[in-house]
Amino acid sequence: MTPDEQDLVRRRQRSRAIVMAVLLFAFVLLVFGISIAKIQAGMPH
Amino acid sequence: MSTATPLLPPADWRDFLALTKPRVMTLVVFTGLCGMLAAPVGIHPVLGFTAILCIALGAGAAGALNQWYEADIDAIMRRTQKRPLPAGRMDRQSALHFGVGLASFSVILMFVAVNWTAAAILAVSILFYVLIYTVWLKRRTPQNIVIGGAAGAFPPLIGWAAATNQVALLPFLMFMLVFLWTPPHFWALALFVKTDYANAGVPMLPVVAGERVTRTQIGLYTIPMAVAAVLPWPLGLTGAVYGWTASITTAVFALFAAQVALRQTGAEDRMTPEKRLFSYSILYLFVIFGALVADRWLLAGGSA
Numbered sequence: 001m002t003p004d005e006q007d008l009v010r011r012r013q014r015s016r017a018i019v020m021a022v023l024l025f026a027f028v029l030l031v032f033g034i035s036i037a038k039i040q041a042g043m044p045h
Numbered sequence: 046m047s048t049a050t051p052l053l054p055p056a057d058w059r060d061f062l063a064l065t066k067p068r069v070m071t072l073v074v075f076t077g078l079c080g081m082l083a084a085p086v087g088i089h090p091v092l093g094f095t096a097i098l099c100i101a102l103g104a105g106a107a108g109a110l111n112q113w114y115e116a117d118i119d120a121i122m123r124r125t126q127k128r129p130l131p132a133g134r135m136d137r138q139s140a141l142h143f144g145v146g147l148a149s150f151s152v153i154l155m156f157v158a159v160n161w162t163a164a165a166i167l168a169v170s171i172l173f174y175v176l177i178y179t180v181w182l183k184r185r186t187p188q189n190i191v192i193g194g195a196a197g198a199f200p201p202l203i204g205w206a207a208a209t210n211q212v213a214l215l216p217f218l219m220f221m222l223v224f225l226w227t228p229p230h231f232w233a234l235a236l237f238v239k240t241d242y243a244n245a246g247v248p249m250l251p252v253v254a255g256e257r258v259t260r261t262q263i264g265l266y267t268i269p270m271a272v273a274a275v276l277p278w279p280l281g282l283t284g285a286v287y288g289w290t291a292s293i294t295t296a297v298f299a300l301f302a303a304q305v306a307l308r309q310t311g312a313e314d315r316m317t318p319e320k321r322l323f324s325y326s327i328l329y330l331f332v333i334f335g336a337l338v339a340d341r342w343l344l345a346g347g348s349a
Contacts, residue, residue: 005054012055019058030098033091034158041089 053136060129061143064112065105072330073104073200076223079334080204080216083341088208095158096207100200102151103167107174107196109144113137114179121245124238144175155207163207170199187250191266194227195220201334215282218273219337225270226330229263229302233323236260236305237316256310263322264306271295274333283340290336298322298329 001009077100081093088096112119112130120131129135148171156164178193198220205216235242235249236259242249251259274295278288301322308318 009054012057016055016058030091030095034095037089037091 053133056129056135056139060134061109061139063129064109064135064140064143065147066108066112067105069108070101070104072327073197074101075331076219076334077101077200077204079338080201080219081208082204082338083201083215083219084205084208086209092159093207096155096163096204099151099155099159099163099167100203102147102154103171104200106144106146106148106151107171109140109147110171110175111179113140113144114175115183116140118184118245118247122241124241159207160210162210162212163203166199166203166206166212170196170203173199184247187248187253189248190231191228194231195224197227198223214280215277218277218282219334221273222270222333223330225266225273226326228266229270229298230323230326232259232263233305233319233326236319237323260306260308263302267299267302267306271299277337283337284344285340286343287336287340290340291333294329294332294336298325301325 074097078097081088081096112128115125116128116130116137119125119128125131130137130140152164152168152171155167174193174196178189178196182189182192201219201223202212202216205219206212232250235251236256239249239251239256243252250262274291275288277283278285278291301318304318305322310316
């Protein structure tokens with residue numbers, strides 16, 4: 001693998017890691033919101 | 046099992062986004078949202094948002110699996126050549142894993158957060174699009190998009206089910222409207238991108254049965270579509286706002302469809318009426334579903 005290719009792979013891995021982190025954080029917020037909504041509505045799960 | 050495929054760098058996240066066909070998703074999300082907002086009972090905003098998110102993710106998963114299966118024909122058609130798989134920016138296995146993962150996630154989240162009815166219809170719609178349309182029908186019969194169109198017709202039903210945990214006549218008619226709208230919409234497109242489909246060996250109606258038959262079929266499918274569009278009004282399921290909007294916009298649709306159905310073209314035809322019908326059909330669906338929601342809210346406001 002040439003240094004340019006190595007650079008490209010690192011850049012892709014880094015951007016994918018950032019996107020995954022953002023998505024996971026959003027998912028945590030969503031689950032929290034869903035839990036609050038269900039508690040408010042008195043739903044079973 | 047692996048053939049001599051060159052080792053690709055990890056795909057860019059934008060290519061995963063492109064796999065989900067974001068433009069197609071717009072209409073799916075909109076009709077799903079309208080189905081939910083037209084339901085007689087409300088839904089908590091967070092749960093409503095989750096349901097629409099699941100519909101979007103499910104549609105994205107179906108799009109990704111479609112592109113995984115159709116990479117070979119996408120490489121031939123000009124319209125689809127730049128997609129991540131035919132352009133060589135992603136390996137097929139990544140697309141498959143992404144599609145299956147996203148589909149499972151969307152159905153499970155819908156079941157856990159919303160209700161089982163919406164989750165079951167979402168699962169059926171994804172399986173219908175991938176297995177019935179993409180794998181089974183698309184390469185075998187010119188009726189591919191007629192049956193396959195049902196997959197795109199599920200979102201209003203899912204949206205309604207998310208709010209009510211059941212299905213009813215009005216969302217069923219909305220399902221029928223999108224189902225019967227799909228053939229004129231896609232065949233109008235197929236009339237002006239005919240050579241693309243022919244090169245890829247996809248048996249679209251204009252390729253297999255010819256232009257005359259396609260034009261007649263566009264006209265014929267418009268009739269039951271118009272009935273499904275207007276019927277909620279005389280049945281008392283909607284008010285006059287929806288009734289008049291549906292009547293007028295459907296009459297314009299029928300006019301454009303009739304122009305396409307009755308036309309004969311020469312060799313150098315620019316296909317203007319076909320392009321007009323295709324563009325209008327998209328606007329039509331947005332307007333008619335928007336009117337459904339507006340009508341529901343005005344009725345609710347009037348009776349409150």
